[in-house]
Amino acid sequence: MMITYIVQHTQLPKHSVENTIQLLNEDCTIPFISRYRKEATGNLDEVQVGDIVKYKDQFETLEKRKTAILKALEEQGVLTEDLKLKFEGPKDLTTLEDLYLPYKKKRKTKAETARKNGLEPLAKIIMSQNANDIESIAFKYVKGDVNSTEEALEGARHIMSEWINERTDIRHSLRQQIESYAQITTKVIKAQAQEEKAQKFRDYFDWSESLQRIPSHRLLAILRAENEGFIRVKIEIDNERALQHIEHKIIRSRNACAEQLELAISDAFKRLLFPSLSNEALSLAKEKADDSAINVFAKNLKQLLLGSPLGEKRVLAIDPGFRTGCKVVCLDAQGNLKHNETIYPHPPKNDSIGAIKKISSLAEAYHIEAIAIGNGTASRETEALIRKIQFKNDIQVFVVSEAGASIYSASKIAREEFPNYDVTVRGSVSIGRRLQDPLAELVKIDAKSIGVGQYQHDVDQTKLQKELDTVVENCVNAVGVNINSASKPLLSYVSGIGPKLAENIFEYRQEHGVFKSRKDILKVPRLGGKAFEQSAAFLRIKGAKNPLDDSAVHPERYDIVKKMAKDEGVSLQDLIGNKNILQQIDLKKYVSEDVGLLTLEDIIKELEKPGLDIREQAKVFTFNQNIKSITDLHEGQLLPGIVNNITNFGCFVDIGIKESGLIHVSNLSDSFVKDVNEHVHLHQQIIVKVLEVDIARKRIQLQLVK
Missing domain, CATH: 1.10.3500.10 (Tex N-terminal region-like)
Structure with a gap:
């Protein structure tokens, strides 16, 4: 019955649903099933597997309610075989509750x-x-x-x-x-x-x-x-x-x-x-x-989490401010805090000369490769100051979203990471790390606090949390995680891990040092065979003796890759990354009962570019320096902007001032817009035209140019 119910709602092939249900019942995760069990599911993606989970839950809820109603009818002494058949028929809760209405115990009426x-x-x-x-x-x-x-x-x-x-x-x-x-x-x-x-x-x-x-x-x-x-x-x-x-x-x-x-x-x-x-x-x-x-929130969050990382670069991060100054931190390429202090370039102190000298000396001392400036209060003024500095080396300057940074800085996670520093230092570190790797940093913050949805406080909070957790899990596993540098929150989203095992991995790493191979992961307390099966291919080990340990190839398929190398007469190291050899391999030779062409094609793609990050590289962006407030805007202006939120009725664009402008759906395209996400994506750099400025209501209407 469950299979029929799910097939009717999803229109997916029966055998795909049956096999997916079996895998779910074996405690397999959605990322694992969609990536490493393609033969069983018929190549279902994570969304389709997620739909099967959704309708499986719906069916189980319906059956549970039917059981409760039949028990109540039996206790009333009215249950007959005909009535039982009648109540077993409904395929939705509304019809079931309508049938039960005459038998429901009523308050005094x-x-x-x-x-x-x-x-x-x-x-x-x-x-x-x-x-x-x-x-x-x-x-x-x-x-x-x-x-x-x-x-x-x-x-x-x-x-x-x-x-x-x-x-x-x-x-x-x-x-x-x-x-x-x-x-x-x-x-x-x-x-x-x-x-x-x-x-x-x-x-x-x-x-x-x-x-x-x-x-x-x-x-x-x-x-x-x-x-x-x-x-x-x-x-x-x-x-x-x-x-x-x-x-x-x-x-x-x-x-x-x-x-x-x-x-x-x-x-x-x-x-x-x-x-x-x-x-x-x-x-x-x-x-x-x-x-x-x-x-909408889920799509936005996915785009935000998969935002462009700068990578392992040494970063100077600034949390700007006026009266309280600008908090400056220096991070190494792995995001470790090396130095922090405060500068006061803006009113009331106006020590811009001292600030410039300090930033210059820190950039040189810590071999800084990029500067991250938070986009809050005094952001534009701080950016203008930084761009005046003549650095000895080529240093890229980025403006980074601060959304949720204050939530992180006051959180238990931040206190554990930086017990000896106050919230301002933690917030600045978060800004710098977001530039290095948005995904690794944003998973530490409750997704609802990132501010990329519409009416997130008005919707069903349980449903919202479940959907956002799924998005985070899918993004983390799509990118993969360096087990030797990942935080506990990041590890907890890896397929098959969860918070408790993430803590065990973290503690094992602290006590025994870095993991040298994927096999070492099995030494973590309470991490058994099932957890290893579900997680191993999503956990990467840089510089491992076996180069496959830093790839998305699952350990259960290592022998196939070794056989391919042997058959081609090359070493494993020489096979990986060698497109000429990889594209000539006859995959049909390696097809077996449990390994089909879908899995083999995935293995070849991964071997061509092992461990390749699916995300684009971060790009420098500069706002129009002449626009400092809403009063500087006028109709017809063309301005550079960054999409900072997407809704069903359009998207909001940061044009470098306090107020974001709105591109209504009607101004996104000359043709009908069914889905805003088909025209723009979060953090996309675009050119907009100012259509209308309402200073009293602080509203800016924009049009997408390109």
Whole structure:
């Protein structure tokens, strides 16, 4: 059943799903399965394997709920074989819960009170629509707590309203109407309208839009405005049309029962059906908006993590500031802190001459190859100062995003790394290391703090965290990790490792020194055969005796590579990197029961460029030095910029001032833009045209030029 369920939702081949499920049940990870088990999966990528995991979880949740419901029905003493079959059928939770509704234990309701007053037989008579003199029949039920005919009829209507609410066909029909025709409307709460915080939501003070077509970012903005108490949100449909649909399903004759049924239908709709189903529709719309926003965040995070590294270069990093000065640190090629101090080139001290001398002497003393400047307060002024310096050697200057650096500097990880330094030093180190290797540094920060999403605090936090963890894991394993220099957070994302084993690896390295081969990894406490199988090919060892230990070739395939070298009459060292020999190898000779052409082709690609970093090299970028604030902008200007955030409605661009400009989707291309990521990517260097400058609201509208 599970396989069929997953195949229906993913449209993937049955054998691929079956084999992937088997691998998952054997505790294999997504990166390992997608990279090293291609024959088994039919070459599924990490996204497709991730989809199988998603629908496997969904199916298991559905089955767990079915089991719980069947147990509850058994305890009520109502479970029959027919009822069991009925509850085993649904393929989604909504249908299952609709079926269960009549059997659910209810809190005290109007219908329950009416039943206790003996009015259920009257409700059944009216529902059958065979009686004419309803008043006389109702009079027979005037006893006990029922004091009048009207009270008897009202109680019967409450019971009928509950029955109507529990009918799956009626719920399904109304659900379809809400899905197709519902409008989301807002009204401003006048008492809050003048608040400064409310102004950013003023577009939604009186808004109406199709719930089905509202863009995710707008729905999340509206719901945030409601949560902050500035507006009221309602879901509306054509009530008359909805009531007619329900009446058509229930009322068969126009006798005396019809009037009571109409009243019961109206009550069921207003009190039970519509409140429940409109809330459900809004929740589903919110869920879709969450998924869309999380998807944007995930794409942005992936681009950020796979940002261009400078590599192992000696870096001088500066965290700029005015009053508190600029914190300067010097890092060696491996990111180790060698020196730190503070300079005061800007107001109020204005010691630019002293700062220039100090930077020059540090650059010479520590053989600095690049300078990283944080992009926060005083960034432009600091960059201008650095560019005035005549260095003896060619030193590249980069402006680096500070997003999340303050989170890292105050974190437990930073305190463990630098127990004797304050947050300013740690923040500067983080800026420098981001230039050397963005991935290795950014994994130390909670992804939600990096600030590359939209409405990340409004979406389902559990779902967001799970998706972002998957992105980080996929990126780390796509690049590979140097086991002898990686931090604990970086190691923890390696396939099959996790936080505890990462700590064990780190401690083993501290005690025994560097790992000399992949086989040495098995000496780490509690790192067994399964963890080694899942992680070994993603852990690289520089300068190892076996050159394959610094490649993405899995140790389980070393013998194949050795055989290739032997068959070609060359040493292993001479085979690696030799394209002429590698491209002439007849791979069919090496195909076996568990190794197919897909794996062999991957091995050849890796041997051609062993350990090649999939990321581009970092490039120097310079903003327009004449633009220092929003007041320096005017329509028509062409400016260099860097994409610093991507959303569903466009992208934000850093043009070197405090405020980022927005390129709306309509200004990204002359043709329709389905996905912003198809036109720009995070940290891309672009040229933009200024379309509009709103100084009062600090908004800048831009157009993509190239």
